[in-house]
Amino acid sequence: MLYYALIFFVVALVAALFGFGGIAAGAVEIAKILFFIFLILTVVSLVVGIARRGP
Structure with missing residues (x-):
């Protein structure tokens, strides 16, 4: 996604x-x-990664 944004x-x-x-x-x-x-997908993946580790 970041590739497409760039x-x-x-x-x-x-x-x-060119003035368009x-x-x-x-x-x-x-x-x-x-x-x-x-940005939203990054935050979601970080939260899911932390939740999978557990206590």
């Missing part, structure tokens, strides 16, 4: 460089969504 970030930077506002805004929004999904 890809969309690069696409947003290139689009901003609509494309850049869309790519940034997709990158933000993927970043937060990745």
